[in-house]
Amino acid sequence: MTGMFISIEGLEGAGKTTQAEVLLTWLRARGHDIIRTREPGGTEIAEAIRALILSHHDEQMDPVTELLLVFAARQQHVTRLIQPALASGQWVISDRFTDATYAYQGGGRGLDRTLIASLETTVLANFQPDLTIWFDCDAATGLARAQARGALDRIEGEDIAFFNRCRAQYQLRCEQHPQRFLKIDAAPPQAQVSAQLIAALEVYFA
Template identity: 50%
Template sequence: MTAAPIKSVPVHPRFVSLEGGEGAGKTTVLEALRAELQAGGEEVVCTREPGGTPLAERIRELLLDPSHEPPAAETELLLMFAARAQHVRETILPALERGAWVLSDRFTDSSHAYQGAGRGLDAALIDTLERQVVGIRPGLTLLLDLGVDEGRERTRGRDLYPDRIEREHDAFFERVRQAFLARAAADPARMRVVDAPRPAAEVAADATAVLRQWRAGQ
C-alpha cells in the first residue's frame, strides 16, 4: 500500500504519540517513555484516544461498547474526531502550553488506519478533519509494528469481553497495519517504526532510545 504525501499540519516537539495494532505493547512503552522524561525533570501528561477527558471518555464508551447498535463508518469517524477535538482543547494544548510533555496512546494516525484503511473512508475527508478540527500533530510518533497473528495471540485471554473494534476480523487488522506502515514510509521524520515482536523490555529500550535521539535533535 502506498500513502499519499501527508499534508502539512502544525507539529509540536513535546507531543509524542504511540501507534500500532492490538497487542503491540503500547502501554509498556508509554510507561518507559514517561520514566525517561520524568528522570530528566520533565512534567509528563499521559493520555489516550479515544478519551483523555471526561466527555471524550463517554464518547469512547459509545464507540467501543459492543452492546450498542453498530455505528456507520462515518458515524465512527465523526465520533472519533469529536472526542479528539475535546481531547486537544481540554488536555493536550493546556499541557503543552505550560511546558509539559504529552504522551498519547493513539492519535490521528489511528483514524487514517482504522477508519480510513480499515473502514474504507476517504483519506481526504480525514485530512480535512485533522486540519480543521484537530490542528496539531505529534512531533514524534512511535509505530510499534506487530503482525496480526501475533497480536491476536498476545491479546487472547487478556480481555474477557473484547470491545467492538477488537472483535474485527483479521483482514481488517491487516489493512490497519499496512496503512500504519505506509504512513510511516511517507513521513519518516515523524513516524519511527519500532519492531514489536521482541520481548517488551527490548521494545521499550528501543523506543526510549528513539525519544532520546529526538530530544537531542530539537
C-alpha cells in the same frame, strides 16, 4: 516554554501500554513534567464518547458515525487537555492520535482518506504530534496477545484482515511522515522492545 507532544501508535497487542511506561520513566528522569492520556478519551466528555465507540451495540455502528465520534472526542481532547498542557510547558504522551484514525477508519473501515483529511483540517488545522512512536507487529501476533488479556471490545473483535489493513496504513503514514515517526519492532519480548525504544530515544534526543 511550550511542551512536546508525543503520540504512541500500534495495533492491539503491540505493547503500547507497557512501553508508554518505559517512555514516561525515561522522560521524567530527564526532568520533564509529563501528562499521559489516550484516544479516544482523555477528558470526561471524550471518555464518554470512547465508551460509545468501543462498546458492543445491538445496532450496527456506521463507519462514518464512528469516524465523526472519533473526531468529536479528539476536538474535546485537544482543546481541553492537550493544547493547554503544552502551553503550560508540560509534555503530553497520548496513546494514539490522528494516525490511528487513518489506520483504523481509513485502512480498517475503508473510508475515503480525503474525508478523514477534511475532518483533520477542521478539527486540528496544522496541529500534529512532535514525535510519533509506532510499535509495529504483525496482526496475528497482536491479536493473540489481545485475546490473552480477556474480553475484546467492539473494535478489537474485528477479523485479522481488518488489522492487516490497519497495519498497512500505519506503514504508509510512517513513510509519508518520516520526520516524526520512530518505528519500533514490537514483535519480540517486552524487554527487547524496551531496549529498542530506549536506544531510539537516546538517538532522537541526543
